Amino acid sequence: MGSQNEGHEAATRRVLEAQTHGWNHIFSFINSMSLRSAIELNIPDIIHKHGKPMPLHLLASSLKIQPSKAPHLRRLMRFLTHTGFFSLQKLPETSDDSEGYVLTDASTLFLKDHPFTLAPLSLGTLDPLLLKPWEHLPAWFQNNDPTPFETAYGKAIYDYASQVPRTLSHFNDYMAGDSKLVGKVLVEQCRDVFKGCGSLVDVGGNTGTMAKALAEAFPEMECTVFDLPYIVGGLKDCGNLKFVQGDMFQTIPPAADIIMLKWTLCDWDDERCLTLLKNCKEAVTSKSKQGKLVLIDAVVEDDKADYDYESVETLLQFDLATMVLLPGKERNEKEWAHLLTSAGFTTYKITPILGMRSLIEVFP
Numbered sequence: 602m603g604s605q606n607e608g609h610e611a612a613t614r615r616v617l618e619a620q621t622h623g624w625n626h627i628f629s630f631i632n633s634m635s636l637r638s639a640i641e642l643n644i645p646d647i648i649h650k651h652g653k654p655m656p657l658h659l660l661a662s663s664l665k666i667q668p669s670k671a672p673h674l675r676r677l678m679r680f681l682t683h684t685g686f687f688s689l690q691k692l693p694e695t696s697d698d699s700e701g702y703v704l705t706d707a708s709t710l711f712l713k714d715h716p717f718t719l720a721p722l723s724l725g726t727l728d729p730l731l732l733k734p735w736e737h738l739p740a741w742f743q744n745n746d747p748t749p750f751e752t753a754y755g756k757a758i759y760d761y762a763s764q765v766p767r768t769l770s771h772f773n774d775y776m777a778g779d780s781k782l783v784g785k786v787l788v789e790q791c792r793d794v795f796k797g798c799g800s801l802v803d804v805g806g807n808t809g810t811m812a813k814a815l816a817e818a819f820p821e822m823e824c825t826v827f828d829l830p831y832i833v834g835g836l837k838d839c840g841n842l843k844f845v846q847g848d849m850f851q852t853i854p855p856a857a858d859i860i861m862l863k864w865t866l867c868d869w870d871d872e873r874c875l876t877l878l879k880n881c882k883e884a885v886t887s888k889s890k891q892g893k894l895v896l897i898d899a900v901v902e903d904d905k906a907d908y909d910y911e912s913v914e915t916l917l918q919f920d921l922a923t924m925v926l927l928p929g930k931e932r933n934e935k936e937w938a939h940l941l942t943s944a945g946f947t948t949y950k951i952t953p954i955l956g957m958r959s960l961i962e963v964f965p
């Protein structure tokens with residue numbers, strides 16, 4: 602009898618645990634939406650500017666919110682403290698208040714002027730315009746559209762982006778912040794990769810932050826940013842940095858020692874990657890050059906024991922975001938190897954020094 606009861610209790614406990622797990626996932630959007638609200642309200646910047654632990658009432662008065670909403674601000678801050686974006690610190694006894702909010706490493710990265718800011722990624726990714734394709738995901742599984750984005754808008758994202766300047770500017774700002782961080786790592790830790798290189802083309806180089814960092818660090822290297830006309834059309838050449846507009850699936854600048862593709866191949870399916878990679882191979886081997894490609898992209902190895910849970914989940918989230926917005930995907934090493942050899946390259950070297958992404962040197 603006793604063991605029958607224990608069996609029932611264990612089964613009920615499992616149902617309750619499953620219920621908590623389900624609730625947590627149903628409400629996960631609240632994590633991202635509350636963070637976005639804090640960014641829109643400028644909370645990280647205001648706490649940062651305050652320079653010491655900021656009591657709730659001071660935060661409320663700095664935000665210019667309705668006084669009646671101050672108790673609700675406490676609830677938002679309590680949640681974001683729980684999720685690791687703020688922490689509460691004691692104030693000196695001489696102070697009128699006992700504690701105040703401070704930033705954590707995670708919220709420091711959401712300061713709008715932080716060189717590697719994630720604020721534009723949050724504002725852009727959670728823009729209603731980019732959330733809409735998610736509503737079309739089930740329909741997309743049943744239709745023949747290339748992406749849920751096209752089911753939602755009837756056009757591919759890069760054909761649509763120029764019509765939505767606010768989203769495009771969040772996207773470009775985010776790319777610039779990310780390129781500052783990756784550029785810093787490359788310049789500080791991977792100088793040998795660029796040794797002896799006279800010319801580099803950053804294909805899909807966006808507004809040129811990465812190429813600018815490399816052009817400054819290696820003044821003898823001619824750096825070219827190649828991207829779509831609405832991205833680089835108005836940008837001015839400067840010293841050893843120049844901008845060329847075009848469609849990388851048609852043609853890319855004809856000869857270079859290094860072609861860089863940062864976070865670009867993951868946007869595309871294997872067929873288009875092959876077209877692009879073949880164009881790149883031609884460029885680095887023309888005029889009897891023996892150049893190489895430098896890719897910055899993720900190499901997903903979700904079965905490796907030493908990968909932490911959050912990194913794997915984040916990469917799988919990126920993979921789904923790519924599926925919804927673009928025809929691309931995140932690739933594991935086997936998929937990269939297959940793609941690169943199919944494009945005619947012989948060897949590659951993966952250096953995993955960029956957190957969840959790697960530097961991949963590819964040789965003809």
Ligand SMILES: C[S@@+](CC[C@H](N)C(=O)[O-])C[C@H]1O[C@@H](n2cnc3c(N)ncnc32)[C@H](O)[C@@H]1O
Pocket residue numbers: 759776777779780804805806807808811827828829832847848849850862863864865868
């Ligand atoms: C995900 S972003 C990466 C930008 C940049 N490499 C970085 O990591 O900061 C992909 C880039 O590819 C560019 N792009 C997309 N389609 C293109 C095409 N057909 N020809 C040239 N560039 C293209 C986009 O405009 C965008 O700047």
